[in-house]
Amino acid sequence: MRKERSAVYGKVARWRVRWVDDSGREQSKVFRLKEAAQAHLDQVTADVVRGEYVNARNSQVTFGVVAKEWLAGKGTRKPKTVAGYESLLDHLVLPRWRGVKLKDITHGDVQRWVSGLSANGSVRMEGRGLSASRVIQAHQCMSAVLKYAIRTDRLAKNVAAGIELPRKAEAERRCLTHGQLWDLAERVGEHKAVTLVMGYCGLRIGEVRALRFKDLRDQTLTVRASVTKVTGKGFIEATTKTHRTRWVPVPQVVWELLPSGDDDALVFPGRDGFLTDFEYRRAFDQAAKDVGVPGLVPHELRHTCASLAIAAGATILAVQRLLGHETASMTLDLYGHLYSDDLTNVANALDTAARALSA
Template identity: 25%
Template sequence: MAYTEQRTDSDGRTGYIGRFRVDGRLRSTRRFTSRREALAEARRQEEAGKHAEWVDPASSRVTVAEWFAVWQESRVDRAPRTIEAEHERFRSLVAPAFGDRPLRQVTHEDVARWAATMASPTTGETASPARRRDAARLLVALLDAAVDARRLRSNPARTPSGKVPALPRAPKTKPHRYLSHEQLRRVADATTSPQTRTLVLLTALTGLRWGEVSALTVADVDPLRRRVRVTKAYTRLDDGTLLLGDTKTHARREVPLPATLVEAVAAQAGGRAPADLLFTGTRGGPLRRESFDRSAFRPAVGAAGRAVRTLREAVGLPGSGLYDDGVVAAVRRLQSDGGVEPSGVCDPATWALVADADRARRDELTRGEKVSRTRLLTALSRTTLGPGAEDFDTLTLHDLRHTAASLAISGGATVKAVQRMLGHESPVLTLSTYAGLFEDDLDTLGDTLSAAFQATAVVPEGAAGGPASVTPIGAARAWAAG
């Protein structure tokens, strides 16, 4: 029960402090000149303790920076890349505004103003919406943890209902890029090594993340069951260090190994021990994303993505990215003149004729441009183009993961199957990420249900023209006409 005590300081002034118990410990209020005020404050504090709302005033005096350091000590189970990103955001965006401020002095208005105007540490200009949103989320989580630790009674970044109105608007996500089966084969054929070809196809047909595919060992591949076990992943820190740890969702999974890749993967694993990495760098260590992208993936994508335009230019047709009837006719003429079967398909043998035709059109090119052109045609000489082929814009390694989802969905895979293949935490994430790819399912579903229902109709013999034979479309037309 709350009570008061009289206190006299060194100057002889008399005052009162309130005494109360919270969590079994006797605590004190600040000094008051009035006994009534001291007792009222003690009773308020005691009542707050009964409702788990009491906050030790001393604990809220720590600065935001000091509390961030304490909070991070409790998050050692987080992924190293996550911890590194949080430290970078706090150091560059949160600390300049709130680092030296005591927790209890952070106000809702200050957070709202900061979230809208926080500046980039490098340019001094307002940070991007994505950066501001991530930094605001970090501060909200930091203050939530202070509430849980009873250092704050409420989170000043939230409204009384718990909302965070200061959170910057979510930036629009980058549109996904998907390759068709033909375009994927073209990229794979344009690569310069068996390892690059196998890695590109494995990623685009299984949806593995880069950290996962680069961490695969020989033992992770089961060619008999045609399964790939995904148990770990590499994470790259900002200083270039590679750390081997759990997957992004900390879950293990198996993905199907397409039969068309069994032989290539077996060749890639040949001569290696079970614990050896399946894909390696030039010195035998882990394959780094930056070097692979720069030296192997990007050149192949660049060549394959403009293959049709390159072919059209070589045979003297206007620039376009479609292998249409005009290209077919031009390729057939080129094949006939070169003594090759005029199929209209640009295969490796035909690319040799294309290269000869292209050399006759290089008079206005510089020496460097001629060398680049030769390299481009050399890469394309391993590909095959046919009617209907289309060029595509450049894409990233992660777009191969999107391609895997697209090819799986177009092949009839269920949401659950795609979720398991990609390693998403829930089907909801799969649907929200690739919702546009499932739009045609409504038409397919309607046709399937209609066909199944119609199949149950019993039509008497000789009554083919009766009511039972009227199709739904015919009935709809008759109804519309009437």
């Protein structure tokens, strides 16, 4: 790379910076001032050394074009996940960034956009802000597109990094007692067994929908699939959230309530196929009110399962396997507070064991 004084502009002195890009092509740019030319040369040199050099022409492409490419590459993800990306792009991200060139997006612009979503970003209710969770999802989606632009040599850095995001409120995880769980199950009518399977086996509602009679063997559930409803596509059956099969033992009292049927038939069908949210929630929501836990959602039965298992002496590893978490650390983060931290109990247990040897 070198700089040359150019006479092509007549009497006005110009300074031309020449360099070779990462594809081997010579590039050049002209400056009026020598200082500006030197600064540009220094910047290009530094970018090349750090491996961050990007041809300016590459960043002329609009965000919308890159977002379309990025989304097209998500074909291997679950349909519900892809639908979630599409929703974020269509309603929150692209309306602001679709026609903006990558080179024109600044950190400040992204920060103002994020702050605006928190203040009045609601699509359905004008003047209302989005929840912290939704704002964070929108930012993550935009940032993912920019990271893709970096990988495809259109950007040198992610200007969406380091943005001040809203804080999510700590979610309340309600856990039922054995008595509350059975009281709830008795009040949901035909969905009693569904409720107890979620409450004692920790299945997600999508995993319950996908259960077939061939998955019920030797008082154990084989959880190999999950069924979710995707807007515009109906019910989609796919692998579990972690893409892994797990085997969940069923308490005898719950096993005795499970129906029987042909291997490929659904254990808990709906009226027209898979069990719908409406069919289950219609009975569940009223039952929750009746037992004194209004607003309870089916996923909290999964928390109930974890709580009851821990109270029964289950280890973190056992709870992880029961619920199908990716890692034990995730289980610990969610439910570690349910374990006793009283070291006196530990000392007493050690004392009892030691005394037994000398008895």
